[in-house]
Amino acid sequence: MSEHLTEIIVFTVLFLLVSGMGFVASRWRQPKDMAHLDEWGLGGRSFGGWITWFLVGGDLYTAYTFVAVPALIFGAGAAGFFAVPYTVIIYPLFFLILIRLWSVSHRHGFVTPADFVRTRFDSPTLALVIAITGIVATMPYIALQLIGIEAVLKTMGVTGESTIARHLPIIVAFAILAAYTYQSGLRAPALIAFVKDTLIYIVILVAIIYLPYKLGGWNAIFDAADAKFQASPAPNDGITLNANNQVQYFTLALGSALALFLYPHSITGVLASKNRDVIKRNMSALPAYSLLLGLIALLGYMAIASGVKPLPGAKPGTVDSNTVVPVLFDQQFPSWFAGVAFAAIGIGALVPAAIMSIAAANLFTRNIYKEYLRKDATHAQEANVAKITSLVVKIGAVACIVFLDPQFSIDLQLIGGVIILQTAPAVVIGLYTRWLHRGALIAGWAAGMAIGFWMLWQIPNAATGRKHFGGSAFPLSEFGLDSTKTIYVGFVAVLVNALVAVIVTLVLRAASVQEGIDGTKDDDYFADEGDARLEQQRTTPVENVSST
Amino acid sequence: MTEPERRRTDRSPWNWLLLVPIVVPLLTFLYNRDEPRIGGFPLFYWLQFAFILLGVGTTTLVYQMTKRRRP
Numbered sequence: 001m002s003e004h005l006t007e008i009i010v011f012t013v014l015f016l017l018v019s020g021m022g023f024v025a026s027r028w029r030q031p032k033d034m035a036h037l038d039e040w041g042l043g044g045r046s047f048g049g050w051i052t053w054f055l056v057g058g059d060l061y062t063a064y065t066f067v068a069v070p071a072l073i074f075g076a077g078a079a080g081f082f083a084v085p086y087t088v089i090i091y092p093l094f095f096l097i098l099i100r101l102w103s104v105s106h107r108h109g110f111v112t113p114a115d116f117v118r119t120r121f122d123s124p125t126l127a128l129v130i131a132i133t134g135i136v137a138t139m140p141y142i143a144l145q146l147i148g149i150e151a152v153l154k155t156m157g158v159t160g161e162s163t164i165a166r167h168l169p170i171i172v173a174f175a176i177l178a179a180y181t182y183q184s185g186l187r188a189p190a191l192i193a194f195v196k197d198t199l200i201y202i203v204i205l206v207a208i209i210y211l212p213y214k215l216g217g218w219n220a221i222f223d224a225a226d227a228k229f230q231a232s233p234a235p236n237d238g239i240t241l242n243a244n245n246q247v248q249y250f251t252l253a254l255g256s257a258l259a260l261f262l263y264p265h266s267i268t269g270v271l272a273s274k275n276r277d278v279i280k281r282n283m284s285a286l287p288a289y290s291l292l293l294g295l296i297a298l299l300g301y302m303a304i305a306s307g308v309k310p311l312p313g314a315k316p317g318t319v320d321s322n323t324v325v326p327v328l329f330d331q332q333f334p335s336w337f338a339g340v341a342f343a344a345i346g347i348g349a350l351v352p353a354a355i356m357s358i359a360a361a362n363l364f365t366r367n368i369y370k371e372y373l374r375k376d377a378t379h380a381q382e383a384n385v386a387k388i389t390s391l392v393v394k395i396g397a398v399a400c401i402v403f404l405d406p407q408f409s410i411d412l413q414l415i416g417g418v419i420i421l422q423t424a425p426a427v428v429i430g431l432y433t434r435w436l437h438r439g440a441l442i443a444g445w446a447a448g449m450a451i452g453f454w455m456l457w458q459i460p461n462a463a464t465g466r467k468h469f470g471g472s473a474f475p476l477s478e479f480g481l482d483s484t485k486t487i488y489v490g491f492v493a494v495l496v497n498a499l500v501a502v503i504v505t506l507v508l509r510a511a512s513v514q515e516g517i518d519g520t521k522d523d524d525y526f527a528d529e530g531d532a533r534l535e536q537q538r539t540t541p542v543e544n545v546s547s548t
Numbered sequence: 549m550t551e552p553e554r555r556r557t558d559r560s561p562w563n564w565l566l567l568v569p570i571v572v573p574l575l576t577f578l579y580n581r582d583e584p585r586i587g588g589f590p591l592f593y594w595l596q597f598a599f600i601l602l603g604v605g606t607t608t609l610v611y612q613m614t615k616r617r618r619p
Binding site for chain 2: 078081084085088089091092093095096099100212217218219220221222226239240241246249250253254280281283284287290291294298523525526
């Protein structure tokens with residue numbers, strides 16, 4: 001432990017500094033009335049371009065980025081680089097979709113995607129389905145953030161013998177996080193995101209200049225990786241793709257991109273911005289983080305070139321591949337800078353964890369509590385229920401980490417991706433047309449979930465010896481095709497979902513089943529800051545209305 | 549500020565350009581090669597990094613060309 005003392009001190013100081021900021025954040029851009037879900041859960045819907053860039057960037061590019069993607073590259077090579085095309089296509093894909101969602105949400109005061117679905121399709125049941133899917137998909141994602149912190153703590157030698165002792169640091173860290181999220185709401189991660197992202201940009205800039213210099217240049221790094229994969233018996237690794245995993249590569253990139261902005265926490269970040277222009281400009285500015293992600297991914301190859309051995313896993317005989325990057329930093333950087341890098345990862349986990357718990361709390365409050373438990377809830381009651389729910393969600397996430405095998409962090413997230421994709425027909429297609437019947441959307445969702453789970457159940461993981469839920473690459477031969485190729489589960493599931501939704505729509509329409517009344521108007525999808533109707537509803541006045 | 553009476557829309561022919569950075573990064577046959585390397589980076593990596601610029605350039609262009617003029 002003593003050899004890591006400098007790292008631990010730097011890490012702790014930065015962590016405490018950020019925690020202080022989290023508590024102070026409740027006074028930042030202070031609202032007239034904090035007891036309103038728009039304030040606690042959406043930061044007053046008032047964030048401009050810069051805050052949104054830091055907030056959404058800090059929200060989408062999580063601890064998963066820093067730990068799991070390089071770990072995947074370290075283990076499998078090129079297949080792990082899907083993270084780059086994935087985060088390139090997201091922005092042009094959602095450029096037009098998000099501004100429609102923003103407009104209609106502001107006009108009607110929607111806080112969650114399920115709120116929108118409820119009004120659009122006049123169906124509390126469909127909204128409930130969307131809300132529960134969102135909450136279930138978010139839970140493992142929050143757990144994933146804890147794994148990021150744990151990988152760092154483990155590298156610094158902060159471990160214990162018993163289960164409780166080993167997990168005590170993250171329990172303390174999450175207790176602090178829970179306390180300031182409770183108090184400050186979305187303002188806390190928005191303010192912390194500035195520190196988190198600045199630290200990460202510094203660390204990665206230093207890493208990609210200093211490490212290749214120490215390791216003999218990029219050529220040597222890629223050659224070392226190539227040599228490792230040539231020597232390994234695994235069929236699908238290498239520094240480029242092979243004939244079998246290209247379909248998996250692009251379907252995973254496309255499926256993950258479609259899923260990302262369906263996650264409740266991404267939508268929370270988007271709805272918190274003050275106008276449509278902020279969103280559009282961010283679609284051009286956010287790819288700066290994709291560049292960062294690509295560079296971080298390559299840390300996996302630097303770890304190979306540097307001869308990193310991942311630390312042992314929880315069970316004897318296993319390794320914890322998530323420790324690859326922390327161990328690389330520990331070996332190569334002076335200890336004070338390794339401490340800064342570890343703090344960047346640790347704080348990097350807090351921002352998304354806070355936003356995710358807020359998003360899950362918003363879903364519960366709006367689409368379960370207000371819909372089914374207390375229809376006449378006041379704004380203050382809503383805000384209060386959301387604050388308490390955010391605490392419960394965090395306790396659930398900590399329980400996930402204490403009781404589940406952390407080795408599967410990336411797969412847990414991929415399962416969440418498959419689930420959340422099943423909300424795409426209702427939310428995304430619903431923004432453009434009401435043609436799909438509400439009953440058919442529920443049927444399609446059920447079909448997509450069923451086939452998604454069945455496929456995930458079928459996938460073994462040779463590396464860890466598990467028979468089920470071993471990954472998201474489904475062999476096409478299971479469909480009876482004569483092929484050795486694999487495809488991304490979520491992609492197949494959402495296609496089945498859409499197909500079932502179309503067929504059932506035709507059936508229900510032929511049977512003249514009631515479709516409900518659309519609560520939105522055409523013009524709602526174009527509303528913007530400055531519209532009289534929209535300004536009346538704001539709980540925080542926006543200072544400079546005509547800034548652009 | 550009064551609400552404009554004219555019908556608003558997001559439609560524009562420029563929007564079709566957004567398809568380019570969605571489709572190109574998914575075409576694995578374009579970039580699944582090691583050679584030629586640039587600065588030590590295999591083609592697989594540097595070309596996919598270049599797609600980030602393609603994405604930024606396209607969304608910026610579409611944003612500028614479809615900007616709504618404020619009253």
